[in-house]
Amino acid sequence: MSNATIKALNERKLRDKSSFRETVRNSLTMAYRGLLKIKRTPEQLFDVTLQPIIFTLMFTYIFGGAISGNVQNYLPVIIPGILVQTVITTSIVTGVQLREDMDKGVFDRFKSLPIARIAPLAGALLADTVRYTIATVLTFTMGYIMGYRPEGGLGFVFLAGILVIICSWAISWIFAFFGVISRTASSVQGISMIILFPLTFLSNAFVPTNTLPDLLQWFVKINPISHLVTAVRQLTNSGTIGWDFTISLIGAGIIVAIFAPITVRAYMRRA
Amino acid sequence: MNRTTSKRTVIENKDWAVEAHGLVKTFGDNRAVDGVDLNVRAGTIYGVLGPNGAGKTTTIRILATLLKADAGSAQIFGYDVEKEPQLVRQLIGVTGQYASVDESLSAMENLIIFSRLLGLGRTDAKRKALNLLEEFGLMEAAKRPLKNFSGGMRRRLDLAASLIAQPPLIFLDEPTTGLDPRTRNQMWETIRRLVNEGSTVLLTTQYLQEADELADRVAVIDRGQVVAEGTVNELKESVGTSSLHLSIQNEQYMQEARLMVERVLNVQSAVSTEGGKITAPMADADRVTDLLITLREAGIQLAELSVQKPTLDEVFLSITGRKTSLEDETSATSNKSNKKEKLI
Numbered sequence: 001m002s003n004a005t006i007k008a009l010n011e012r013k014l015r016d017k018s019s020f021r022e023t024v025r026n027s028l029t030m031a032y033r034g035l036l037k038i039k040r041t042p043e044q045l046f047d048v049t050l051q052p053i054i055f056t057l058m059f060t061y062i063f064g065g066a067i068s069g070n071v072q073n074y075l076p077v078i079i080p081g082i083l084v085q086t087v088i089t090t091s092i093v094t095g096v097q098l099r100e101d102m103d104k105g106v107f108d109r110f111k112s113l114p115i116a117r118i119a120p121l122a123g124a125l126l127a128d129t130v131r132y133t134i135a136t137v138l139t140f141t142m143g144y145i146m147g148y149r150p151e152g153g154l155g156f157v158f159l160a161g162i163l164v165i166i167c168s169w170a171i172s173w174i175f176a177f178f179g180v181i182s183r184t185a186s187s188v189q190g191i192s193m194i195i196l197f198p199l200t201f202l203s204n205a206f207v208p209t210n211t212l213p214d215l216l217q218w219f220v221k222i223n224p225i226s227h228l229v230t231a232v233r234q235l236t237n238s239g240t241i242g243w244d245f246t247i248s249l250i251g252a253g254i255i256v257a258i259f260a261p262i263t264v265r266a267y268m269r270r271a
Numbered sequence: 272m273n274r275t276t277s278k279r280t281v282i283e284n285k286d287w288a289v290e291a292h293g294l295v296k297t298f299g300d301n302r303a304v305d306g307v308d309l310n311v312r313a314g315t316i317y318g319v320l321g322p323n324g325a326g327k328t329t330t331i332r333i334l335a336t337l338l339k340a341d342a343g344s345a346q347i348f349g350y351d352v353e354k355e356p357q358l359v360r361q362l363i364g365v366t367g368q369y370a371s372v373d374e375s376l377s378a379m380e381n382l383i384i385f386s387r388l389l390g391l392g393r394t395d396a397k398r399k400a401l402n403l404l405e406e407f408g409l410m411e412a413a414k415r416p417l418k419n420f421s422g423g424m425r426r427r428l429d430l431a432a433s434l435i436a437q438p439p440l441i442f443l444d445e446p447t448t449g450l451d452p453r454t455r456n457q458m459w460e461t462i463r464r465l466v467n468e469g470s471t472v473l474l475t476t477q478y479l480q481e482a483d484e485l486a487d488r489v490a491v492i493d494r495g496q497v498v499a500e501g502t503v504n505e506l507k508e509s510v511g512t513s514s515l516h517l518s519i520q521n522e523q524y525m526q527e528a529r530l531m532v533e534r535v536l537n538v539q540s541a542v543s544t545e546g547g548k549i550t551a552p553m554a555d556a557d558r559v560t561d562l563l564i565t566l567r568e569a570g571i572q573l574a575e576l577s578v579q580k581p582t583l584d585e586v587f588l589s590i591t592g593r594k595t596s597l598e599d600e601t602s603a604t605s606n607k608s609n610k611k612e613k614l615i
Binding site for chain 1: 335355358361362364372373376380384387388390
């Protein structure tokens with residue numbers, strides 16, 4: 001390298017835009033960076049390992065008897081619910097970490113490189129699917145240990161896990177947007193919790209909805225989280241792919257279609 | 272300036288690595304950059320000299336496509352930074368005054384990731400990273416996380432990362448701030464070598480000596496404006512061939528003595544921060560005789576008198592009427608980029 005000379009200007013091939021292939025490549029490289037960071041600081045995986053274990057135990061034994069008569073009958077209801085709640089909550093961390101990351105000098109370098117603008121964001125979000133996978137596997141494992149035997153079989157459980165991961169990845173774009181526009185990491189955390197807490201609890205994740213007041217029932221029915229929970233229940237408990245499955249995927253697609261562009265634009269404006 | 276930058280104008284303009292006209296950037300009430308013009312010839316080292324908060328970093332960030340200017344235009348090798356940022360990015364390397372590398376990863380991993388992003392294959396990226404680590408003397412520390420790196424090592428890695436694509440134009444924002452003299456000299460060597468290999472370097476510095484050592488041309492920037500521009504020698508000549516330093520015995524006559532200096536020599540003078548010393552450019556040595564006679568007639572007794580060859584310090588002083596030691600005062604109002612300095 002030291003004896004290499006700088007290429008003359010007119011010998012350089014300059015490209016105006018990143019092609020789709022380059023965009024994917026750049027994003028994968030950024031995802032690799034995200035994975036390396038997780039490897040370097042494994043303590044940041046505490047939440048995705050402890051939360052599924054603690055929440056599954058806690059909710060099942062607190063609500064099990066009251067709602068379904070006993071713990072065993074409650075498991076098919078609560079495990080899909082808690083899975084969706086846990087994994088989606090995990091996606092908040094994506095926004096928080098993105099904010100912290102962007103405050104560091106290295107993001108200036110990313111911005112000054114001729115790479116696809118979306119790559120630093122897409123890469124970070126992609127790497128975080130590892131976190132969702134860990135949370136998903138642990139929740140199902142906890143369920144199994146407590147006696148949950150999904151009737152849909154392993155294949156459908158796997159499919160349900162993939163569905164939850166895809167939807168959480170889509171939702172993490174919302175939190176990435178907050179991450180990009182907020183000034184501090186803690187405000188990202190705050191805003192995201194305020195949105196997510198009612199969404200996950202005002203759903204059919206933990207309780208049957210027929211005892212709820214009318215207004216609440218109406219909200220629970222249109223709540224996208226309810227559709228996702230229902231889709232997961234249908235997959236794991238009866239091995240069927242229903243309308244809710246499609247709605248969940250469409251919803252995920254819409255979220256990405258809206259939030260990915262505005263997040264990238266906000267990211268570039270904050271340069 | 273030719274606004275329609277077609278491929279043809281690029282060839283015509285390739286002598287100029289940077290052409291910037293009337294750049295303006297405001298942060299709230301603070302006009303960080305207030306009409307900066309810069310022209311940097313390809314293959315040279317250009318120094319942007321100024322105190323903290325003068326607008327150096329903001330200017331670099333605009334030229335490096337990291338920040339949009341509120342007004343004005345800038346071309347890098349003929350490509351407009353605002354309209355063709357992606358092309359500009361393929362021609363530049365940026366090293367900030369804070370290290371723009373990933374703290375939680377190792378030096379090796381950093382370089383591999385940047386190489387991969389720049390389009391190198393897996394094996395090429397690894398080879399490139401190893402070469403650069405070797406070249407910048409970071410081989411032993413290659414696998415260590417950057418948290419344990421010294422400031423100098425971080426800077427070297429930062430510069431190495433800017434050189435992966437062998438860009439024809441390299442921005443160095445205060446490359447030696449906070450480095451010890453030995454590391455600083457190494458950095459200077461590296462910068463000189465880059466230019467010998469055909470790169471153009473635009474560097475900012477607060478150190479007059481650094482501009483003196485390295486730069487072919489210098490722009491002195493103060494409060495967001497270019498207040499002087501030229502070769503180092505031109506700038507030095509502009510303040511006279513030498514400067515006169517006077518200390519007087521009785522400090523209560525300080526102001527009086529200063530006025531005499533200014534009147535007799537017909538120049539602007541300054542008082543050093545330690546007090547006690549009047550500094551003035553000495554354009555005509557003959558007049559010093561007159562000055563000494565005037566001082567004696569007024570009964571002001573001298574403690575010391577010396578003549579010094581000009582330094583860029585005096586350039587700055589004579590242009591802005593302020594000592595560069597005002598830096599600390601101006602930094603309080605400087606823009607947000609300064610907060611990153613504490614990372615170093």
